[in-house]
Amino acid sequence: MEHFETQAIRTQTERTQFQEHSVPLYLTSSYVFEDAEDMRAGFAEEKERNIYSRFTNPNTSEFVEKIAKMEGAESGYAFATGMAAVFSTFAALLNSGDHILSSRSVFGSTHGLFTRYFPKWNISHTYFGVDEVEDIEELIKPETKILFAETPTNPGVDVIDLELLGKIAKKHNLILIIDNCFATPYLQQPIKFGADLVIHSATKLIDGQGRVLGGVTVGKADLIREIYLFSRNTGPALSPFNAWVLSKSLETxxxxxxxxxxxxxxxxxxxxxxxxxxxxxxxxxxxxxxxxxxxxxxxxxxxxxxxxxxxxxxxxxxxxxxxxxxxxxxxxxxxxxxxxxxxxxxxxxxxxxxxxxxxxxxxxxxxxxxxxxxxxxxxxxxxxxxx
Missing domain, CATH: 3.90.1150.10 (Aspartate Aminotransferase, domain 1)
Incomplete structure (x- = not known):
C-alpha cells in the first residue's frame, strides 16, 4: 500500500475472532498470559506482547502505525495530548547541560517549557527568527543537541525551509525535530527533508472535529525507543478510546x-x-x-x-x-x-x-x-x- 489514502483506511493491526470490518475498541488496562514463561518472555521483550495499556494497546498501536506510514517514519509513540508529546520527546532525549536551538515562533506552551521548566534541569535554549535560518549555524554551541521548528508556525503562519534545516542538522549531528501540526502528514512529510522526529497535536486536524485530545511522535526507531522507555515510566499515554477515534479520523x-x-x-x-x-x-x-x-x-x-x-x-x-x-x-x-x-x-x-x-x-x-x-x-x- 503506497498511497496515502489507502494506508489511512486499510492499515488495521488487530481483529478478534469475530473478524470485524472496523477495528473494535480495546478498553482494557492490562493483558493476560498463557503461563509463567509467556509472561516472562513478554516482559523481557522476547515476544511482542501487549502488557499494560500505559505501554501499548491495539488501538494505540494502529493509530501510531498509520501516522508512521504517512510520515515515512520507522516507529512512533502516542500521547494523551500534543504537549505531552512535545515535553516527553524533549525530556527523553535531553540531559542536564544540553542546549536546544529552536525557531522563535513556537506554540506558547512550548515556549513555556523552554523558558520556565527546562532551565530547572540546566537545559538551555536559543531562538532564531524565521528570517534568520541561513544564519543559525552561528548559534550552534558544543552542547547543542536538538534543532527544533514549527512550520507553518503558530500563530503567524510563517514558513521555514525544511530542506535547509535538514542539511544543517546533518552537518552538525543534531537531532532535527519538526512540529508538523499545522500541515498534517497529508500536506507535508518533514522526514523527506531530513527530520529525525515529527510531532503532532492530533487534537487538531487529525481529529478534525473537536472531540478528543491526543499527540504523537514518529521518526527514527532508536530515538523513539528512548521516548517509549521514558513514557512507559512517566505515563503520558494516549487512551485506547481516543486512539480509536483518531485512527478512524485518519481515514477521512x-x-x-x-x-x-x-x-x-x-x-x-x-x-x-x-x-x-x-x-x-x-x-x-x-x-x-x-x-x-x-x-x-x-x-x-x-x-x-x-x-x-x-x-x-x-x-x-x-x-x-x-x-x-x-x-x-x-x-x-x-x-x-x-x-x-x-x-x-x-x-x-x-x-x-x-x-x-x-x-x-x-x-x-x-x-x-x-x-x-x-x-x-x-x-x-x-x-x-x-x-
Whole structure:
C-alpha cells in the first residue's frame, strides 16, 4: 500500500475472532498470559506482547502505525495530548547541560517549557527568527543537541525551509525535530527533508472535529525507543478510546484537508481585498514571503490564515465580539471555522516584546478555516469587521 489514502483506511493491526470490518475498541488496562514463561518472555521483550495499556494497546498501536506510514517514519509513540508529546520527546532525549536551538515562533506552551521548566534541569535554549535560518549555524554551541521548528508556525503562519534545516542538522549531528501540526502528514512529510522526529497535536486536524485530545511522535526507531522507555515510566499515554477515534479520523484526513485548504485559499484571496485588513498571511498566497518554499515542501497551504486588523487590540476584541457563527475558541483544525485573537488569549502571557519578535501584533487574528460554505465564512468575517 503506497498511497496515502489507502494506508489511512486499510492499515488495521488487530481483529478478534469475530473478524470485524472496523477495528473494535480495546478498553482494557492490562493483558493476560498463557503461563509463567509467556509472561516472562513478554516482559523481557522476547515476544511482542501487549502488557499494560500505559505501554501499548491495539488501538494505540494502529493509530501510531498509520501516522508512521504517512510520515515515512520507522516507529512512533502516542500521547494523551500534543504537549505531552512535545515535553516527553524533549525530556527523553535531553540531559542536564544540553542546549536546544529552536525557531522563535513556537506554540506558547512550548515556549513555556523552554523558558520556565527546562532551565530547572540546566537545559538551555536559543531562538532564531524565521528570517534568520541561513544564519543559525552561528548559534550552534558544543552542547547543542536538538534543532527544533514549527512550520507553518503558530500563530503567524510563517514558513521555514525544511530542506535547509535538514542539511544543517546533518552537518552538525543534531537531532532535527519538526512540529508538523499545522500541515498534517497529508500536506507535508518533514522526514523527506531530513527530520529525525515529527510531532503532532492530533487534537487538531487529525481529529478534525473537536472531540478528543491526543499527540504523537514518529521518526527514527532508536530515538523513539528512548521516548517509549521514558513514557512507559512517566505515563503520558494516549487512551485506547481516543486512539480509536483518531485512527478512524485518519481515514477521512485527505478528503477533509483538501476541502479545508480549498476554502482557506479562496478566503485568503478575498481577505486581501478587504479594507481594514492588512498583511494577510497564508502559505499558498503568492504574497506570502516564503511562498516558493511553501510550494516546495507542502502539497497545499493548510487551513490557517493570519491577518492584522487596523486598530490594534481593541479592533481585535471588537472583531471577535461581532462574529455571528464563526466560533470563538483557542482550538484549530475543526470542521467549524474558529477565530482567535492571540494577543489577548493564547499568547497573552508573553511579554509584549516577545510577542512582537514573532509577529504577534495587537491586531493579529488567526482563523482556522472550517468546512462550511466559503460564502458564509466570508460574510461573517466581513460583517464582523464592518460592525
Amino acid at each position: 484526513l485527505a478528503v477533509r484537508v483538501e476541502k479545508h485548504c480549498k476554502n482557506a485559499l479562496k478566503i485568503a484571496e478575498e481577505l486581501e481585498k478587504v479594507e481594514g485588513i492588512e498583511n494577510v498571511k497564508y502559505p499558498f498566497l503568492k504574497s506570502h514571503p516564503k511562498y516558493d518554499i511553501a510550494k516546495k515542501q507542502m502539497k497545499l497551504g493548510g487551513n490557517i490564515i493570519a491577518f492584522e486588523l487596523v486598530g490594534g487590540i481593541e479592533a481585535g476584541r471588537n472583531f471577535i465580539n461581532n462574529l455571528q457563527f464563526c466560533s470563538r475558541s483557542a482550538n484549530l483544525g475543526d470542521t467549524r471555522t474558529i477565530v482567535t485573537h492571540p494577543a489577548s488569549t493564547t499568547h497573552s502571557k508573553l511579554e509584549e516584546e516577545d510577542r512582537l519578535k514573532v509577529g504577534i501584533t495587537d491586531g493579529l487574528v488567526r482563523v482556522s478555516i472550517g468546512l462550511e460554505h466559503t460564502d458564509d465564512i466570508l460574510n461573517d468575517l466581513k460583517n464582523a469587521l464592518n460592525k
